[in-house]
Amino acid sequence: MKRRWSSFSEWLDQRTGVQTAVRQFLYEEIPASSGWHQIFGSVAMFLFLVQAFTGALLAFNYAPTPGDAYNSVRYILTELTGGRLIRGLHHWGASMMIVVVVLHMVQVFLWGAYKKPREATWMVGVVLLLVTLAYGLTGYLLPWDNRAYWGTVVTTRIAGSAPIVGPYLTRLLGGGGAVGVVTFARFYGMHVLLLPPATILLIALHVFLVRKHGVAPAPGDELRSREKFFPAQVFKDTVAIFAAFAILYTLALVARVPLEQLADPTDPSYVPRPEWYFLFLFQTLKLFPGPLEVVGSVVLPGLAVLTLILVPFLDRGQLVKVTKRTFAIGVVVLAAIGWGGLTARAVATTPKPQVAEIDYSAPTDWLQLTPQEMAGIAYFRQEHCVSCHAVGDGSSKLGPDLTQNTIHKDAAWMIQHFKRPSAMRPGTAMPPIQLSDAQLNSLAAFLLKLTPANASALGNAPDFATAGALVYQASQCGSCHMVNGNGMKIGPPLNGLAQRRSRNWVEEHFVNPDALSPGSIMPPYSLSAKDMANLTAYLFSLRDTGASQ
Amino acid sequence: MDGPTAPATDGITRRNFYVGAIYGIGALIAAALGIPAAVYLLLPPKIRQADQWIEIGDVTSLSPDSPTEMTFRHNRVDGWKVTSENTAAWVIKHADNSVTAFGPQCTHLGCAYHWDDTKSEFICPCHNSLFSIDGKVMAGPAPRPLDRYETRIDGKKLLIGRLMVPERQA
Numbered sequence: 001m002k003r004r005w006s007s008f009s010e011w012l013d014q015r016t017g018v019q020t021a022v023r024q025f026l027y028e029e030i031p032a033s034s035g036w037h038q039i040f041g042s043v044a045m046f047l048f049l050v051q052a053f054t055g056a057l058l059a060f061n062y063a064p065t066p067g068d069a070y071n072s073v074r075y076i077l078t079e080l081t082g083g084r085l086i087r088g089l090h091h092w093g094a095s096m097m098i099v100v101v102v103l104h105m106v107q108v109f110l111w112g113a114y115k116k117p118r119e120a121t122w123m124v125g126v127v128l129l130l131v132t133l134a135y136g137l138t139g140y141l142l143p144w145d146n147r148a149y150w151g152t153v154v155t156t157r158i159a160g161s162a163p164i165v166g167p168y169l170t171r172l173l174g175g176g177g178a179v180g181v182v183t184f185a186r187f188y189g190m191h192v193l194l195l196p197p198a199t200i201l202l203i204a205l206h207v208f209l210v211r212k213h214g215v216a217p218a219p220g221d222e223l224r225s226r227e228k229f230f231p232a233q234v235f236k237d238t239v240a241i242f243a244a245f246a247i248l249y250t251l252a253l254v255a256r257v258p259l260e261q262l263a264d265p266t267d268p269s270y271v272p273r274p275e276w277y278f279l280f281l282f283q284t285l286k287l288f289p290g291p292l293e294v295v296g297s298v299v300l301p302g303l304a305v306l307t308l309i310l311v312p313f314l315d316r317g318q319l320v321k322v323t324k325r326t327f328a329i330g331v332v333v334l335a336a337i338g339w340g341g342l343t344a345r346a347v348a349t350t351p352k353p354q355v356a357e358i359d360y361s362a363p364t365d366w367l368q369l370t371p372q373e374m375a376g377i378a379y380f381r382q383e384h385c386v387s388c389h390a391v392g393d394g395s396s397k398l399g400p401d402l403t404q405n406t407i408h409k410d411a412a413w414m415i416q417h418f419k420r421p422s423a424m425r426p427g428t429a430m431p432p433i434q435l436s437d438a439q440l441n442s443l444a445a446f447l448l449k450l451t452p453a454n455a456s457a458l459g460n461a462p463d464f465a466t467a468g469a470l471v472y473q474a475s476q477c478g479s480c481h482m483v484n485g486n487g488m489k490i491g492p493p494l495n496g497l498a499q500r501r502s503r504n505w506v507e508e509h510f511v512n513p514d515a516l517s518p519g520s521i522m523p524p525y526s527l528s529a530k531d532m533a534n535l536t537a538y539l540f541s542l543r544d545t546g547a548s549q
Numbered sequence: 550m551d552g553p554t555a556p557a558t559d560g561i562t563r564r565n566f567y568v569g570a571i572y573g574i575g576a577l578i579a580a581a582l583g584i585p586a587a588v589y590l591l592l593p594p595k596i597r598q599a600d601q602w603i604e605i606g607d608v609t610s611l612s613p614d615s616p617t618e619m620t621f622r623h624n625r626v627d628g629w630k631v632t633s634e635n636t637a638a639w640v641i642k643h644a645d646n647s648v649t650a651f652g653p654q655c656t657h658l659g660c661a662y663h664w665d666d667t668k669s670e671f672i673c674p675c676h677n678s679l680f681s682i683d684g685k686v687m688a689g690p691a692p693r694p695l696d697r698y699e700t701r702i703d704g705k706k707l708l709i710g711r712l713m714v715p716e717r718q719a
Binding site for chain 1: 589
């Protein structure tokens with residue numbers, strides 16, 4: 001078997017040269033000082049491959065137009081098995097890639113590995129860093145949620161404010177300052193058609209240059225015998241790749257990537273924030289008010305990039321040991337402090353959102369429930385029903401699965417059963433539920449809505465919403481108002497309230513309706529601060545029934 | 550035992566360890582990415598829409614044992630979109646007032662077939678599959694009888710449910 005394989009590989013090598021090429025690549029000689037500090041380039045390349053792979057998988061179920069993008073992302077997240085993992089890998093992979101590319105650059109900078117004759121390798125590397133950032137910028141828009149939309153509005157305005165080229169950049173990015181279908185198409189085209197081949201070409205050039213000049217030696221290497229790239233250094237690279245992959249995979253599994261509500265250009269309350277790695281630029285902008293803004297938005301970043309590119313020509317001294325490169329170490333420390341300070345300041349000054357954010361990356365069927373059914377969820381949680389009942393997840397527990405419609409009777413029967421379980425089902429181990437009739441009614445209404453298909457989607461109802469629904473029920477708002485088609489029409493229907501009124505207005509209106517809507521027959525409500533917050537947050541989560549779900 | 554051969558064997562085992570780890574980690578990463586990718590692409594999406602019954606017409610207007618093509622609109626879930634589209638059913642009212650409704654596509658390659666009154670057979674024009682009035686294959690390449698819709702009669706109204714396609718039932 002082994003002989004047959006070797007004769008085949010010989011045959012293949014004579015015709016393609018592939019084995020010889022691989023051998024030459026692997027048995028390349030590297031300096032004796034090579035080691036763990038040189039793993040970052042390989043990790044960056046690996047992360048690029050993960051991004052390409054997961055990006056292609058996402059594209060298989062993604063509709064690249066503003067009309068459909070959001071729905072298709074939700075489809076990937078909520079309906080496709082593994083969709084959340086794939087998107088998680090792509091999302092966190094983007095962040096990790098930036099981290100690793102920067103670490104790679106810092107290492108090369110600290111060791112002075114850009115010195116003659118490796119200046120071109122360094123400059124190609126700087127371009128690769130910019131390309132990586134361009135992926136982040138263009139990919140940010142693609143989910144087309146509020147975050148994506150507003151973030152891109154700001155980005156395109158900054159590009160437009162550049163001196164001389166500003167108007168042309170605006171045109172290039174697809175429009176007169178408005179983010180719409182054209183901008184979307186341009187960003188998508190850049191993200192998937194232009195940048196990947198550019199990256200592949202640049203990586204090929206970068207690696208070719210690394211090979212041409214050899215891995216950069218450290219002082220003293222000329223006295224030591226050279227080593228082979230394979231297997232010792234490849235092993236170190238592989239271990240580092242594995243560590244990076246393990247972190248990425250854990251993030252993708254554990255840290256949920258949120259999806260905000262569909263992009264809403266009319267939303268006045270939204271505070272846009274860029275991705276974390278652009279926050280320092282965002283904060284820099286604030287240091288230059290008024291006509292100086294262009295200094296922070298274009299001049300300083302431009303100078304920084306130019307300086308980076310010119311690093312090999314600014315530092316032309318003799319190669320010394322990394323521990324003796326105090327100036328370089330100082331530059332890195334100062335840059336880290338500057339970056340960290342600006343980022344921390346930007347994070348600290350981020351205002352709390354006015355409206356409780358709903359995570360649309362999970363099914364949000366609960367948004368269609370009536371306030372009564374929502375209150376039922378609150379009682380359902382309060383009474384710990386799941387300690388004895390399964391809810392469509394197939395687990396075997398003491399009581400029956402509550403999603404099975406064979407146990408769904410009418411509400412009157414269920415209320416009697418809640419009060420005295422053994423009277424309706426002799427021999428049952430279920431304890432009586434100590435709630436009022438109205439409360440039991442809510443619980444029954446919710447349970448009747450449960451099916452195996454919607455159980456987990458209804459379970460996603462956030463606590464602020466169920467608590468808000470409790471206040472809604474207790475205050476009997478439904479005797480005058482309508483929510484999700486349920487209730488009376490004496491007062492205005494409450495769906496879409498967030499689009500019509502500010503949070504302050506609503507809260508003041510509870511206290512003194514007559515002052516804000518003269519002639520209103522709504523009585524004043526004195527609610528506790530917590531009840532007020534929950535009720536308002538709940539009402540603000542109710543979308544206009546005509547809009548997206 | 551610390552003869553001159555010891556460093557050599559040490560070198561070989563260390564080399565073997567390196568190579569084994571490189572391949573092992575590579576395989577692990579490939580599996581951790583490949584398996585979710587296969588699942589993501591191959592498993593059907595979770596169905597979150599309950600089946601609906603659609604009213605398609607008046608049963609009393611049908612003459613017995615005479616197939617009639619009835620068109621209706623239904624909501625088709627197509628990935629992330631729900632499209633409302635026209636589709637058809639061949640409906641036969643039997644002597645006992647029960648109703649059968651066939652899906653409008655030939656079970657061979659999906660062409661639209663029609664009822665030929667003179668021959669009393671369903672004829673598919675593409676490859677000449679012939680079906681009897683109860684949907685059985687009489688001739689041609691069709692691999693299975695015509696697909697049926699679930700049907701229900703509510704007073705005079707004929708309601709139509711899911712199309713029972715053998716592969717999808719599994």
